[in-house]
Amino acid sequence: MSLQLDFPAVLERWPSFLAGAVLTLELAAFATVLGALLGTLAAVGRGTHNALISGACKVYVETIRNTPLLVQIFLVYFGLASLGLKFSAFTVAVAALTINVGAYTAEIMRAGFEAIPRGQIEAAEGLALSRLQIYWHIILLPAIEKVYPALTSQFVLLMLASSVCSQISAEELTAVANYIQSDTYRAFETYIIVAVLYVILSLVMRAGFWGLGLVLFPRRRRLGTPL
Amino acid sequence: MQQNPSSDSIVSLRDVQKSFGSLRVLDGVSFAVERGEVLALIGRSGSGKSTALRCIDRFEKVDGGEIVVCGHRVDRPDVDLRALRQDVGIVFQSYNLFPHLTIEQNITLAPCAVKGLANSQAKDLARKVLAQVGLEEKLHAYPEQLSGGQQQRAAIARSLAMQPKVMLFDEVTSALDPELTAEVLKVIEQLAADGMTMVMVTHEMGFAKGIADRIVFMHRGKVHETGPASILTSPTTPELTQFVGTGNLKS
Amino acid sequence: MGGHLNINHLMFLGQGALWTIGLSVIALIGGGIVGFVIALARISPLKSVRIASAVYVQLIQGTPLLVILFLGYFGLAAIGLKVSPLAAAGASLTLYVAAYLGEIWRGCIQSVPKPQWEAAEGLALSRTQRMLKVILPQAIRIATPPTVGFMVQIVKNTSLASVVGFVELMRSGQIVNNSLFEPFAIYAIIAVIYFAMCYPLSLFSQRLERRMGRGRSNLAPA
Numbered sequence: 002m003s004l005q006l007d008f009p010a011v012l013e014r015w016p017s018f019l020a021g022a023v024l025t026l027e028l029a030a031f032a033t034v035l036g037a038l039l040g041t042l043a044a045v046g047r048g049t050h051n052a053l054i055s056g057a058c059k060v061y062v063e064t065i066r067n068t069p070l071l072v073q074i075f076l077v078y079f080g081l082a083s084l085g086l087k088f089s090a091f092t093v094a095v096a097a098l099t100i101n102v103g104a105y106t107a108e109i110m111r112a113g114f115e116a117i118p119r120g121q122i123e124a125a126e127g128l129a130l131s132r133l134q135i136y137w138h139i140i141l142l143p144a145i146e147k148v149y150p151a152l153t154s155q156f157v158l159l160m161l162a163s164s165v166c167s168q169i170s171a172e173e174l175t176a177v178a179n180y181i182q183s184d185t186y187r188a189f190e191t192y193i194i195v196a197v198l199y200v201i202l203s204l205v206m207r208a209g210f211w212g213l214g215l216v217l218f219p220r221r222r223r224l225g226t227p228l
Numbered sequence: 229m230q231q232n233p234s235s236d237s238i239v240s241l242r243d244v245q246k247s248f249g250s251l252r253v254l255d256g257v258s259f260a261v262e263r264g265e266v267l268a269l270i271g272r273s274g275s276g277k278s279t280a281l282r283c284i285d286r287f288e289k290v291d292g293g294e295i296v297v298c299g300h301r302v303d304r305p306d307v308d309l310r311a312l313r314q315d316v317g318i319v320f321q322s323y324n325l326f327p328h329l330t331i332e333q334n335i336t337l338a339p340c341a342v343k344g345l346a347n348s349q350a351k352d353l354a355r356k357v358l359a360q361v362g363l364e365e366k367l368h369a370y371p372e373q374l375s376g377g378q379q380q381r382a383a384i385a386r387s388l389a390m391q392p393k394v395m396l397f398d399e400v401t402s403a404l405d406p407e408l409t410a411e412v413l414k415v416i417e418q419l420a421a422d423g424m425t426m427v428m429v430t431h432e433m434g435f436a437k438g439i440a441d442r443i444v445f446m447h448r449g450k451v452h453e454t455g456p457a458s459i460l461t462s463p464t465t466p467e468l469t470q471f472v473g474t475g476n477l478k479s
Numbered sequence: 480m481g482g483h484l485n486i487n488h489l490m491f492l493g494q495g496a497l498w499t500i501g502l503s504v505i506a507l508i509g510g511g512i513v514g515f516v517i518a519l520a521r522i523s524p525l526k527s528v529r530i531a532s533a534v535y536v537q538l539i540q541g542t543p544l545l546v547i548l549f550l551g552y553f554g555l556a557a558i559g560l561k562v563s564p565l566a567a568a569g570a571s572l573t574l575y576v577a578a579y580l581g582e583i584w585r586g587c588i589q590s591v592p593k594p595q596w597e598a599a600e601g602l603a604l605s606r607t608q609r610m611l612k613v614i615l616p617q618a619i620r621i622a623t624p625p626t627v628g629f630m631v632q633i634v635k636n637t638s639l640a641s642v643v644g645f646v647e648l649m650r651s652g653q654i655v656n657n658s659l660f661e662p663f664a665i666y667a668i669i670a671v672i673y674f675a676m677c678y679p680l681s682l683f684s685q686r687l688e689r690r691m692g693r694g695r696s697n698l699a700p701a
């Protein structure tokens with residue numbers, strides 16, 4: 002086209018960019034919450050003595066971690082379709098992202114569980130806490146606290162990776178950009194703007210997780226934590 | 229590299245100030261070390277001994293005062309660090325041998341890289357300094373294959389290979405049990421007998437008394453009492469009396 | 480067109496897989512070289528160099544690879560710089576990998592204990608000598624497991640090059656699918672091939688990590 006850059010012509014479309022950014026955050030939020038649950042379950046399952054359950058969890062984690070998200074999204078998309086199930090692109094995207102981030106969460110949580118000293122559990126047993134209480138207070142919460150920085154970085158990476166959902170026409174930020182650039186013929190300006198928006202989103206997410214960490218873990222607040 | 233003509237001091241500190249944040253660690257420290265002299269820095273934990281020692285080799289920058297080491301104005305920002313460190317050898321409490329290199333390579337590294345010694349010359353040198361610390365047979369061992377005392381002796385040999393004019397020791401035996409301590413102290417004693425100028429931070433009062441020409445007792449960032457080794461047996465300040473009285477002076 | 484999966488289709492997929500490996504190697508070498516510079520720049524004694532490299536890392540790590548790819552292919556084309564899909568993908572992956580490897584390696588360099596730096600300094604070694612002879616040899620050992628682990632991410636990330644039309648494994652799968660229209664089966668085959676390339680690397684990285692006796696959680700841009 003021309004070497005004359007014209008950002009205003011693209012920025013005119015800000016309502017579309019905004020809608021895309023909101024959808025990206027929604028995708029990330031759903032997948033983060035669901036994926037955290039799925040991943041924690043998988044990490045627990047991986048640690049059980051039942052060989053079938055722990056084997057299944059291992060297969061899930063390794064399969065997901067060793068194949069591209071793009072392939073996973075298409076598999077979910079066409080897999081559901083071939084079963085005759087019809088879902089919105091948004092639902093399919095959330096499902097695929099959840100399955101994906103669940104596997105990474107499982108690995109991180111497993112490291113967190115392994116970092117809990119045996120003595121802690123024995124001390125709790127000595128205090129006659131129930132198994133469930135021990136799991137919650139002595140294992141799960143301290144494990145989450147230990148791996149909180151790794152977990153939250155993973156969730157930010159998930160938000161960025163959700164750009165791949167543009168390939169199944171979920172109307173998130175990257176899909177919006179693709180649409181706007183084909184409409185305005187200003188691909189360079191469009192993708193620069195979108196890149197800046199993603200950087201802002203990831204900074205916002207990091208700040209949010211940092212604040213959440215202060216609320217969730219008073220000890221971190223007392224002792225201070227780097228962002 | 230101004231010479232300081234007024235004295236024959238190898239190391240001299242004058243009114244040295246150093247703070248970490250709001251914590252004043254050195255508060256007007258002055259002392260000097262003459263050629264061939266052994267100076268022992270003693271004092272309670274946190275009194276600033278290590279900091280004073282590290283200032284001499286410019287591992288810490290001072291906030292005020294004057295430090296002259298072998299003619300180098302260490303307090304100045306434009307001090308030639310590499311020249312300074314060729315003149316000064318430093319040995320740490322934690323040995324800090326390079327784990328990926330053999331003892332021989334640990335020793336020859338700096339003479340080759342800094343002084344441009346030929347490889348064969350450096351190897352002869354390594355053999356010589358290792359003999360000095362009684363470790364000839366460990367030439368080709370890796371640091372992890374050595375005991376703590378042997379590692380510390382190898383670290384001393386590594387410093388010696390640079391033929392420094394003054395050696396600094398920071399509690400070089402406090403990570404070792406008594407038997408290994410003795411073998412390291414023996415090496416240092418021999419160095420003193422050979423006339424090496426040394427500044428050592430030590431908790432081994434008996435050793436300090438036996439080897440040091442001068443004692444500097446530090447207290448709260450100041451030189452609280454100083455004098456010949458005899459001050460350990462007849463201290464004049466209550467603080468040093470208490471310090472040597474708390475079981476520090478034995479063996 | 481149409482019909483069943485045959486040997487020609489499989490050959491085509493195999494060729495795509497080779498390009499996936501080729502692109503991964505390009506990204507690893509390019510990203511490794513630039514990443515090494517980034518790692519050194521991040522700990523430079525010059526403040527401006529440290530800040531510039533930190534900004535680079537923050538920008539790249541805050542942007543999806545897909546957007547970087549679009550910028551490198553469609554964006555540059557729109558301002559008159561037409562590049563091939565291979566060049567766009569290679570360059571984008573290089574910039575992307577450099578930011579991540581640079582940070583991983585900076586961490587490894589800085590995890591060499593501080594006394595080692597001081598001991599080298601005390602022996603009058605220059606900054607370059609300290610880095611080359613004392614710090615880097617130790618850092619490389621620390622860096623090997625996470626670097627091998629990151630190679631898995633590189634292989635997976637090359638799949639995104641398919642969206643700018645570079646015919647690697649993913650794209651060749653889509654092309655085969657265009658004639659067979661068996662998307663689920665074909666993507667399942669693609670997944671298996673990716674797994675066969677990535678899983679050995681994962682295992683190798685885990686084994687290295689265990690041998691080094693340090694657990695390090697493996698952060699991964701999916």
Ligand SMILES: Nc1ncnc2c1ncn2[C@@H]1O[C@H](COP(=O)(O)OP(=O)(O)OP(=O)(O)O)[C@@H](O)[C@H]1O
Pocket residue numbers: 248251253271272273274275276277278279280
């Ligand atoms: N890099 C640093 N940053 C902040 N504070 C420091 C630093 N190094 C030393 N300090 C503080 O300075 C004070 C003096 O430390 P220094 O290491 O000189 O004491 P020391 O006399 O050698 O004690 P010890 O016998 O325990 O080795 C201590 O309170 C210490 O916590």
Ligand SMILES: [Mg+2]
Pocket residue numbers: 277278279399429
């Ligand atoms: Mg000390």
